[in-house]
Amino acid sequence: MKKILVPTDFSDQAENALKVAAQLARTYDCEIYLLHIIELPIDQDDAINSHSDFPEALFFMKLAHNKFEALKKKDYLKDITIHETVDFHEIFKGIFHVSKKHDIDLIIMGSNGVSGLKEMLIGSNTEKVVRTSEAPVLVIKNEHKAFKVDNFVFASDFKDESKPSYEKLLQFAKIFNAKVHLLLVNTPNNFMTSGEANGRMQTFLDAFDFPELSKNIYNDISIESGIMNFSESISANLIGMSTHGRQGISHFFNGSISEDLVNHAKRPVITFKI
Known part of the structure; x- marks a missing residue:
């Protein structure tokens, strides 16, 4: 991990993300790429792309600098x-284009953890980044004076398609020197026996060698609540999940759990694209 991208609108939430990025940069000798996006109407955006001198755009650019x-x-x-x-x-x-251009290793974003209308306005941008980013996305909700990851939850359905993202998660777990807690959530609508769940998890794990982990099956009314409740029960510092890009995450999570957690979970969430 050498390059960290932090999108900012200069809000308190964005600065919370930047403070975490600074801690990681200092610890692991990383560079930080600060990005401010100015959204313009389509005709103005076209004007910028054609290199014309658009007064309002130049003003906002100078203000951002x-x-x-x-x-x-x-x-x-x-x-x-x-x-x-x-x-x-x-x-x-x-964010997608800048991340690709600079070969970013990790994107760190701030989020309110909002709901209702604000979730539609604020959360939608974070969700779109989570859905489209090739690089892992770490979403920070609060200020962390000391960002430390001792307990790292990986919530999954433990099918083969999640193995590439799990491999990326293990790389971060090694960086953080964290214990990994594998989590399969059982719900009434998607129930499997303990034997089936343990068998699936063990088959998944046979392809990897990582000593500091635990296997956990947790029963709850929904996948989202199960992830949050289990993470609360072990005082997890970070929740990790796989995403399928524009298709949402695997059908086990009904296509939207990672995006919902980004908005609703109190803890930091990191997503890895399959």
């Missing part, structure tokens, strides 16, 4: 290599 300069002077970013970019795009498209 001024905010970057103020942000980079903060003590928690001292001696960390910071790259700044201002882009004109839809937010999730801009």
Whole structure:
């Protein structure tokens, strides 16, 4: 892990993400790529892309760079290599393109953990990034004065298609020196016996060698509540899940659990694209 992308709108939530990025950058000798996206109407966006001098766009770009300069002077970013970019795009498209351009290892985003109308306005951008990003996405809800991952939950249906994302998760678990807690949630609508669940998990694990882990089967009324309740019960620091990109995650999670957790879970959530 050498390159961390932090999209920012200069809000408190975005700064919470930046503070976590700074801690990781300092510990693991990473560079931070700060990105501010300016969303313009389509005709104005076309004007920018055609390199015309659009006064409002130039004003917002200068304003963003001024905010970057103020942000980079903060003590928690001292001696960390910071790259700044201002882009004109839809937010999730801009993040996707910048991530690909700079070969980003990890995207860290802030989120409110909101619901209702705000979830539609704020959460939708985070969900789109989670759905489309090739790089792992770490979503931060609160300020973490010391971001530490001792207990790392991996929630899955433990089918073969999740093996690539689990392999990526193990890389992060090694970086964090974390214990991995494998979690299969049983629900009334998607029930399997303990023997079936244990057998599926063990078959999945036969392809990997990672000593610090536990296997857990948890019964709850829904996958989402099971993940959150189990994570609460072990005081997990981080929840990891697989995503299928635009198709949502595997049918076991009914296509939207990772996006729902990004909005509703109190704990940080990291997603890995299959």
